[in-house]
Structure formats: structure tokens, C-alpha cells
Amino acid sequence: xxxxxxxxxxxxxxxxxxxxxxxxxxxxxxxxxxxxxxxxxxxxxxxxxxxxxxxxxxxxxxxxxxxxxxxxxxxxxxxxxxxxxxxxxxxxxxxxxxxxxxxxxxxxxxxxxxxxxxxxxxxxxxxxxxxxxxxxxxxxxxxxxxxxxxxxxxxxxxxxxxxxxxxxxxxxxxxxxxxxxxxxxxxxxxxxxxxxxxxxxxxxxxxxxxxxxxxxxxxxxxxxxxxxxxxxxxxxxxxxxxxxxxxxxxxxxxxxxxxxxxxxxxxxxxxxxxxxxxxxxxxxxxxxxxxxxxxxxxxxxxxxxxxxxxxxxxxxxxxxxxxxxxxxxxxxxxxxxxxxxxxxxxxxxxxxxxxxxxxxxxxxxxxxxxxxxxxxxxxxxxxxxxxxxxxxxxxxxxxxxxxxxxxxxxxxxxxxxxxxxxxxxxxxxxxxxxxxxxxxxxxxxxxxxxxxxxxxxxxxxxxxxxxxxxxxxxxxxxxxxxxxxxxxxxxxxxxxxxxxxxxxxxxxxxxxxxxxxxxxxxxxxxxxxxxxxxxxxxxxxxxxxxxxxxxxxxxxxx
Amino acid sequence: xxxxxxxxxxxxxxxxxxxxxxxxxxxxxxxxxxxxxxxxxxxxxxxxxxxxxxxxxxxxxxxxxxxxxxxxxxxxxxxxxxxxxxxxxxxxxxxxxxxxxxxxxxxxxxxxxxxxxxxxxxxxxxxxxxxxxxxxxxxxxxxxxxxxxxxxxxxxxxxxxxxxxxxxxxxxxxxxxxxxxxxxxxxxxxxxxxxxxxxxxxxxxxxxxxxxxxxxxxxxxxxxxxxxxxxxxxxxxxxxxxxxxxxxxxxxxxxxxxxxxxxxxxxxxxxxxxxxxxxxxxxxxxxxxxxxxxxxxxxxxxxxxxxxxxxxxxxxxxxxxxxxxxxxxxxxxxxxxxxxxxxxxxxxxxxxxxxxxxxxxxxxxxxxxxxxxxxxxxxxxxxxxxxxxxxxxxxxxxxxxxxxxxxxxxxxx
Numbered sequence: 013x014x015x016x017x018x019x020x021x022x023x024x025x026x027x028x029x030x031x032x033x034x035x036x037x038x039x040x041x042x043x044x045x046x047x048x049x050x051x052x053x054x055x056x057x058x059x060x061x062x063x064x065x066x067x068x069x070x071x072x073x074x075x076x077x078x079x080x081x082x083x084x085x086x087x088x089x090x091x092x093x094x095x096x097x098x099x100x101x102x103x104x105x106x107x108x109x110x111x112x113x114x115x116x117x118x119x120x121x122x123x124x125x126x127x128x129x130x131x132x133x134x135x136x137x138x139x140x141x142x143x144x145x146x147x148x149x150x151x152x153x154x155x156x157x158x159x160x161x162x163x164x165x166x167x168x169x170x171x172x173x174x175x176x177x178x179x180x181x182x183x184x185x186x187x188x189x190x191x192x193x194x195x196x197x198x199x200x201x202x203x204x205x206x207x208x209x210x211x212x213x214x215x216x217x218x219x220x221x222x223x224x225x226x227x228x229x230x231x232x233x234x235x236x237x238x239x240x241x242x243x244x245x246x247x248x249x250x251x252x253x254x255x256x257x258x259x260x261x262x263x264x265x266x267x268x269x270x271x272x273x274x275x276x277x278x279x280x281x282x283x284x285x286x287x288x289x290x291x292x293x294x295x296x297x298x299x300x301x302x303x304x305x306x307x308x309x310x311x312x313x314x315x316x317x318x319x320x321x322x323x324x325x326x327x328x329x330x331x332x333x334x335x336x337x338x339x340x341x342x343x344x345x346x347x348x349x350x351x352x353x354x355x356x357x358x359x360x361x362x363x364x365x366x367x368x369x370x371x372x373x374x375x376x377x378x379x380x381x382x383x384x385x386x387x388x389x390x391x392x393x394x395x396x397x398x399x400x401x402x403x404x405x406x407x408x409x410x411x412x413x414x415x416x417x418x419x420x421x422x423x424x425x426x427x428x429x430x431x432x433x434x435x436x437x438x439x440x441x442x443x444x445x446x447x448x449x450x451x452x453x454x455x456x457x458x459x460x461x462x463x464x465x466x467x468x469x470x471x472x473x474x475x476x477x478x479x480x481x482x483x484x485x486x487x488x489x490x491x492x493x494x495x496x497x498x499x500x501x502x503x504x505x506x507x508x509x510x511x512x513x514x515x516x517x518x519x520x521x522x523x524x525x526x527x528x529x530x531x532x533x534x535x536x537x538x539x540x541x542x543x544x545x546x547x548x549x550x551x552x553x554x555x556x557x558x559x560x561x562x563x564x565x566x567x568x569x570x
Numbered sequence: 571x572x573x574x575x576x577x578x579x580x581x582x583x584x585x586x587x588x589x590x591x592x593x594x595x596x597x598x599x600x601x602x603x604x605x606x607x608x609x610x611x612x613x614x615x616x617x618x619x620x621x622x623x624x625x626x627x628x629x630x631x632x633x634x635x636x637x638x639x640x641x642x643x644x645x646x647x648x649x650x651x652x653x654x655x656x657x658x659x660x661x662x663x664x665x666x667x668x669x670x671x672x673x674x675x676x677x678x679x680x681x682x683x684x685x686x687x688x689x690x691x692x693x694x695x696x697x698x699x700x701x702x703x704x705x706x707x708x709x710x711x712x713x714x715x716x717x718x719x720x721x722x723x724x725x726x727x728x729x730x731x732x733x734x735x736x737x738x739x740x741x742x743x744x745x746x747x748x749x750x751x752x753x754x755x756x757x758x759x760x761x762x763x764x765x766x767x768x769x770x771x772x773x774x775x776x777x778x779x780x781x782x783x784x785x786x787x788x789x790x791x792x793x794x795x796x797x798x799x800x801x802x803x804x805x806x807x808x809x810x811x812x813x814x815x816x817x818x819x820x821x822x823x824x825x826x827x828x829x830x831x832x833x834x835x836x837x838x839x840x841x842x843x844x845x846x847x848x849x850x851x852x853x854x855x856x857x858x859x860x861x862x863x864x865x866x867x868x869x870x871x872x873x874x875x876x877x878x879x880x881x882x883x884x885x886x887x888x889x890x891x892x893x894x895x896x897x898x899x900x901x902x903x904x905x906x907x908x909x910x911x912x913x914x915x916x917x918x919x920x921x922x923x924x925x926x927x928x929x930x931x932x933x934x935x936x937x938x939x940x941x942x943x944x945x946x947x948x949x950x951x952x953x954x955x956x957x958x959x960x961x962x963x964x965x966x967x968x969x970x971x972x973x974x975x976x977x978x979x980x981x982x983x
Contacts, residue, residue, distance in 0.1 A: 150945070151671075162673075176684045239633060243886035244607045247882075263885060402816070416963075505757070514956035
């Protein structure tokens with residue numbers, strides 16, 4: 013149904029309900045949209061019921077909107093994402109305005125769909141596109157600041173030969189707000205010191221009580237924090253370092269402390285990281301998001317940067333990616349077309365057979381035929397993979413064969429199409445059955461009277477009419493199978509792989525191949541994966557657009 | 571009526587404000603410091619269930635709230651992504667070979683153990699959790715593969731792989747078995763299970779730097795040692811002895827053994843439950859190497875506790891991981907949930923008497939190598955596995971290994 017029609021039908025069917033308090037004076041009625049039936053035409057009880065139920069629905073839905081908005085607002089405020097908060101407030105206010113005013117009736121119908129379209133289609137596409145221009149992936153996830161923090165904090169080592177101390181967390185004031193101090197017991201000497209950000213001071217032994225493990229249980233002038241109280245101030249404890257003569261004492265958990273030092277330090281002046289023990293220097297390569305040294309070595313912790321068109325260039329020029337692209341693309345096309353064709357052929361054939369009026373027990377046949385569709389395809393794909401096993405598989409055993417089904421390129425391709433056929437024909441059977449019943453019997457009868465053979469009747473009458481109804485489904489099925497990741501990944505994983513090229517296999521689709529490039533080796537490379545998926549999107553979109561245009565031509569003819 | 575509408579709007583505004591207060595209350599409360607701290611632990615389903623009582627006890631003893639959340643799939647990716655967004659846990663439980671990737675993503679912090687605590691672990695466990703000279707996890711369980719033998723079919727442990735093949739062939743001829751052995755390969759290879767044979771034949775993956783760290787620039791795949799090893803492996807393959815087959819993969823190798831089709835299975839502690847269920851008498855010995863070859867070294871995997879770098883309660887997480895996890899009680903309980911040898915020597919001593927398999931698995935792993943934890947290891951699995959599968963199927967060794975080496979080195983940055 014077109015939007016226009018919706019518009020026409022809408023207001024009449026569902027006149028915006030009026031609050032119950034509005035029963036009174038006629039003069040206060042706002043100018044309603046033209047053509048709206050006057051409220052008084054509805055009998056008083058019916059009008060009341062409509063108004064009340066409309067009001068209740070509106071209260072519930074808008075209440076939900078408000079609840080979601082409030083729920084979403086707190087994280088945004090906490091993250092100080094003011095732009096996001098602005099969008100949220102504007103959307104919520106807009107929604108409230110729209111559904112509380114009596115104007116903008118078409119918008120009332122269009123806005124929810126548009127919002128969902130933006131949230132679930134447009135934003136993900138934009139996000140993918142923006143990712144494609146970055147080096148986002150393992151080792152390049154966060155900001156440069158994150159990377160520097162990670163480099164420095166992972167370089168903290170215990171000073172060789174230094175003592176391990178027993179730590180007690182205490183405060184000079186209130187346990188939850190007062191200034192924190194570390195009470196540090198040296199296990200060798202039993203000496204207790206008090207440390208804070210300014211340094212370490214020896215505590216008089218008479219002022220403190222110590223248990224057998226060296227933990228201070230009471231100290232004059234200090235409140236000892238128990239683990240619960242201390243862990244509530246975890247961040248302060250972790251960041252508190254007590255400077256000593258040469259290094260600093262840090263907490264390790266809540267009951268131990270050690271003398272440690274960060275061996276790598278970032279210097280903003282040279283934009284580089286220096287190792288204090290070896291004086292090795294890694295300079296920031298801001299276009300790559302890594303710290304690199306003069307020999308080409310790099311620190312594992314990098315950051316996310318914009319790399320422009322580099323990912324797209326990789327897809328087009330890297331021999332590992334671009335080399336097998338054409339071959340994979342052709343097989344991908346063949347796989348998608350083949351899957352649709354065989355399932356459609358078998359589905360229609362069975363639908364025609366079961367459409368015959370002479371057949372008895374149709375319901376039973378139909379239930380049996382739909383069974384493969386009712387089973388979870390995940391499990392079925394794995395079962396099929398095992399059935400194709402050379403030595404232990406059902407197929408070889410049943411037919412007494414010794415075929416290495418998934419080991420040879422053509423037998424593996426045949427096998428995956430066969431699996432597709434088994435999984436897919438019930439769907440085609442179902443939709444074809446429905447479409448067949450919609451074709452008027454008179455047409456076939458007329459053709460029969462004209463002397464057409466059964467094949468001619470099928471070819472000239474039934475099939476074209478079926479195609480009119482089913483073409484959009486076939487195109488959708490094509491687009492789905494073009495990216496049918498599970499069908500390949502759960503059966504052959506893209507294999508068999510030629511001995512001289514482990515990167516692309518005989519049954520690889522572009523999507524399984526992309527997956528392996530993006531996530532299989534060298535960790536996750538979301539940027540590259542996003543770039544390849546944009547290419548795949550363009551391919552599928554082009555093919556689908558062309559097919560739809562052809563379909564429209566088909567509809568005009570018949 | 572416009573006025574009335576305004577009234578309704580006002581009512582809605584009030585309702586909104588009311589619902590705002592109602593919905594908003596918990597949020598500010600949780601963001602302000604509470605009297606007690608909170609510790610969040612992530613583990614896979616099985617371990618989460620085992621950890622729960624211990625975490626609760628830790629919480630009760632110390633007056634903190636400990637939540638154990640089960641992450642059933644893709645634990646590593648989920649952890650990295652959640653950490654990045656600031657919604658990750660304080661403590662993560664996982665395998666030691668994640669360390670390289672977790673470190674490069676800034677997801678975990680080093681842990682500081684005392685010398686006494688370090689002394690409680692075998693050296694291989696500590697070596698496994700060490701990355702760039704830092705200790706990043708506290709080990710709790712070790713795992714490695716071994717040769718599991720049906721003692722009814724094969725009473726004596728084979729000293730070499732050649733002995734094993736001879737014994738397997740004899741059983742096949744006698745009609746008592748249909749396969750020589752079950753070592754999972756699959757269509758795409760299995761680097762992990764073939765590693766003992768690969769090392770025995772002279773192959774290695776990464777060379778070592780002078781300080782003992784692995785050197786990703788010294789790639790062993792493609793070197794003469796790897797060619798020699800894979801040539802020997804090919805002789806065991808489909809065109810040779812038929813001991814290694816692509817039709818035996820992860821999904822059917824244990825089943826092949828438990829249905830008595832073969833006398834030999836190369837697998838880990840996880841296979842024992844099924845074998846016991848099948849009522850097979852078995853023994854566990856190290857995976858044998860080639861006659862006159864080098865020692866067959868399995869990978870040793872170490873399950874560990876990690877302190878999340880972006881956790882909200884790092885001090886408590888460090889306390890839990892370094893002081894509580896290092897107690898043998900927890901290690902014993904984790905062992906009882908899933909029989910993998912505990913990493914703590916003290917815990918191992920306690921369970922060793924009741925479970926003879928443990929000592930045998932440990933013995934089989936005693937000469938093993940910790941699985942490389944450097945991020946570059948991710949580039950190895952796929953190409954080398956496929957090369958191994960192709961070679962077992964009869965492909966030319968030299969060209970196949972060269973292609974794999976090229977694919978791997980192309981990925982190492």
C-alpha cells in the first residue's frame with residue numbers, strides 16, 4: 013500500500029482521540045484537518061469509548077517514550093555526550109509535540125518508521141562507512157591517550173631486589189572521604205611507615221598494633237579501612253604512589269605494596285616513548301597510530317586514527333586481497349544464482365505436483381516437505397558436513413563411494429549447492445504453492461481449450477504469472493545467498509584450499525573470504541572489513557537494482 | 571480546548587518528571603561511591619558456575635559484592651570490546667595465549683606476585699603468562715595433549731611414532747581396528763594437535779630473542795626444519811601410511827576412539843570424560859616423536875586470571891587475583907568442575923592421589939612449550955593448518971610450505 017493511500021485511510025479510521033475533558037463548548041474546537049468526520053456523528057457512548065481508549069494508548073506509548081528517554085539520558089550525561097543528549101531531548105520533545113497536537117497527521121504515521129529506519133539502517137551504514145576510513149582493529153582500538161596510559165602502566169616493574177611490604181589502607185579522617193594513607197610494614201624489620209603522596213615517614217611502633225601477618229590493625233591518629241571500605245575507593249588507592257628516595261611505593265591489591273617503577277615514559281616534547289632501562293626510543297607515527305623505533309619495530313599498543321582511503325586501496329591493490337577477488341566473485345555469483353535456481357526449480361516442481369487435484373493426502377506431503385525448513389539450519393549444515401566425510405560420512409557409505417567430497421574443488425562446490433537445495437526448496441515450495449493458488453484456473457482451462465500442451469501451459473501461462481508474484485522473493489533470496497555466510501562457513505569453511513594458496517578456497521564467498529581476512533589472521537581488522545563490506549554492498553545493491561528494474565518490466569508485460 | 575490540550579501536556583510533563591525521578595534514582599546512586607566495593611568477574615559458563623561460591627565467600631569475608639558473569643561465547647572479543655567501552659569486568663578468566671592481543675588492546679594490567687607466590691607455580695606456567703618480560707596473569711590450570719591408548723588393543727606404549735604406526739597397522743590387518751590412530755586434522759588442518767610431530771620432525775614457529783621472548787621476525791615456517799618435519803608428516807598421511815587423515819577432525823576424533831575403531835587417540839584432558847563413559851581401559855603417555863627425531867613437544871595452555879586495565883575496581887581485582895586465586899582451595903574446586911591439572915603445585919599435590927590421569931598428562935606436557943602468546947601467533951593458525959592438511963592429502967611439501975610462509979609473513983607487521 014502506498015503512503016498516499018495510508019494517508020487517506022488513516023485519519024478516518026483512527027481519528028486522533030480527544031481528551032475526555034473536551035466534551036464541552038463547540039467554539040473551542042481547533043480547526044481539524046478537512047474531511048474529518050465531526051465527532052458528534054459518533055454516538056455518545058461509542059465516541060467516549062474511542063476517546064478513552066485512544067487516550068490510554070497515547071499515555072502508555074508516550075510514557076514509554078519518556079521512560080526510554082530518561083533511561084538513555086543518564087549514561088549520556090555521565091559520558092558528557094552533550095550532542096547525543098541534545099538529539100535525545102529534541103527527539104523526545106518532537107515526539108511529544110507530534111502526538112499531542114492535532115496537526116501534522118501524515119507525520120504521525122511516517123515518523124515512527126523513519127526513526128526506526130534511521131536507528132537501524134542509516135546509522136549502522138554510516139558507522140560502517142566511517143570505520144572503513146580508520147585503522148580500527150586489534151591494537152588500534154582506543155585513543156592515543158589510552159595507548160600511552162597502557163604503555164606506561166604495563167611497564168611498571170618491581171625494583172629488582174626490593175622488599176615486599178604488607179599494606180594497610182588507612183585514612184586520617186572519615187573512612188569514605190578522608191585523605192588516604194598507606195601504612196606499610198616491612199616484613200624483615202617489622203618497621204611501620206606512613207606514606208602518602210608527599211613521601212614516607214616512620215611511624216612510632218608504640219602507636220600501632222600489628223597482627224601476625226604484619227597488617228596494622230589499629231594506629232593512633234588513623235582510621236583503618238576494611239576491605240569493603242577500601243575497595244570503594246579503589247581508583248584513589250591504585251593511583252596513590254608514595255615517592256621514596258629513588259622510586260615509588262605502589263599498592264598491589266589491598267594488602268601488599270611494592271617498590272615499583274614505570275620503565276617506559278611518554279614525552280610529549282618529542283612525541284615519543286623512552287625505555288628508561290635501555291634508552292630505546294619509539295616515536296609516534298601519527299598516521300599509523302603506532303609508536304615505532306628506528307629499526308621498524310613497534311610497540312604493541314597503538315591507537316585509532318583516520319587512514320583515509322588506505323583500506324580501499326588495500327582491497328584494490330594488495331595481491332593477497334585483490335588477486336583472488338575476481339575468481340571468488342564469479343563463484344559467489346554462481347553460488348547465489350545456482351542456489352536460487354535449484355531451490356526454485358525443485359520447489360515449483362513439487363508445488364505443481366501437489367497442486368494437482370487428483371492427489372490425495374496433500375496435507376501429509378506438505379508437512380513432510382516443509383520439515384527441512386523447520387529444522388535449525390545451523391545444526392543441519394553441520395550434519396551435512398559430517399555426511400560428506402570421506403571415510404565416515406553417510407553419503408559415501410550409502411552409495412559405496414570413496415569420493416573426497418569436501419577435498420576436491422568441484423565436488424565441494426557441488427556439495428554446498430546440494431546442501432543449499434535441501435535447506436532452501438521448502439521455502440520455494442511454500443511460496444510457489446501460495447502463488448499457484450492465486451492463479452485463476454480459468455486461464456489454464458482457456459489455454460487447454462485452445463489446444464496448448466501441458467508444457468506450453470506451464471511455460472506460457474503458469475510460469476510467467478508465478479514469476480510476477482515471486483520475482484521480488486527470488487531477488488531477495490539471491491541477495492541473501494550472495495552473503496550466505498553460514499552455508500559455507502559451517503560446511504567447508506571456504507575450503508578446499510589449493511596447496512599453493514591458503515588465503516582463498518574453492519567454495520569461499522566474498523563474505524567468508526572477507527571474514528577470514530578481517531578476523532582470521534593478525535587479529536580483528538574492522539577498518540579493512542568495513543571497506544570490503546562496502547564493496548560487497550555496492551555489488552549486491554547494483555545487481556538487485558538491475559533485477560528489480562527488469563522485474564518491473566515483467567509486471568508491465570503481463 | 572487548546573487550553574485543555576495544554577493541560578494534558580502539563581500532565582504528561584508531570585508524569586514524565588515523575589517517571590524521570592523513578593527511573594533515575596538508581597543511576598546516581600550507583601555512580602556515587604557506596605559503603606562497599608563491587609567486583610565483577612567474567613568467565614565462561616562452566617567456570618562461572620564454579621567460581622560463584624568462592625566469589626560469594628570472598629565477598630562475604632571482605633564485605634564487598636562480587637558478581638560472577640558467564641560469557642558463553644567469544645570471551646576474548648567480548649572482553650576487549652566491553653573494556654574499550656568501559657563496561658568490562660574487573661577480573662577476566664581465560665587462556666594465556668590471549669595475552670598478546672589483550673596487551674596490545676590495553677585491556678589487561680601486569681600482576682605483581684611475590685617470589686614466594688611465583689615459587690608455587692611450575693616454570694612453564696609462569697613462562698606462559700609472561701609477555702614482554704611482565705607477568706600478566708595468575709595461572710590456575712594447565713592443559714596439554716597426550717597419547718591416549720586403548721590398553722586392551724595396545725598393551726604397550728609406543729616409543730616412537732613408527733612403533734605406533736606398526737602397532738596400528740597390525741590391529742587393522744587383524745580386523746580389530748579400522749584406523750591406525752585418531753589425530754584430528756580436518757579439511758583445514760590442526761596446528762595444535764600436530765605440533766608434537768611438527769617439533770619432533772625439527773620444525774619451530776618463532777625463534778627466541780636473547781631475553782627468551784619470542785621473535786616474530788624469526789619465522790620457522792618455511793625454514794628447512796619445517797620442510798623436513800612436514801615431509802615426515804606427509805609420509806604418515808593419506809598417500810603414505812594412512813595414519814593421518816583429513817577425514818578425522820575435531821568433531822569425530824574422540825568418537826572414533828570411543829567406538830573402538832582405533833587404539834590411539836591424540837587429545838587432551840577434555841577427552842577423558844567421554845572415554846570413561848565408553849568404558850574403555852586406557853593409559854596416557856606422551857605423544858611419541860619420530861625415531862631419531864627431536865623431542866615431540868605439545869603446546870601447553872595455561873588457564874589464567876587477568877586483572878582488567880579498565881576495571882572500575884582495580885585494587886580489589888588485584889587483591890582477588892594475586893592473593894585469593896593463589897590459594898590451593900580455589901584451584902582444587904576448579905579442578906573438580908573440569909579435570910584439568912591445577913597449575914598450583916600445592917593444589918596438584920592434593921588431587922594427584924585421587925586422579926592418576928593428572929600426573930600422566932603433566933608428564934606428557936613436561937617437555938612441552940607454552941603456546942606462543944604474541945599477537946603474531948594469530949597469523950600462524952590458519953595458513954599453517956591448511957598447509958598441513960594439504961600435505962597430509964599429498965600436496966608437494968616445498969611449494970605448500972612456501973605458500974604458507976608467504977601468507978604468514980605477509981600478515982606480520
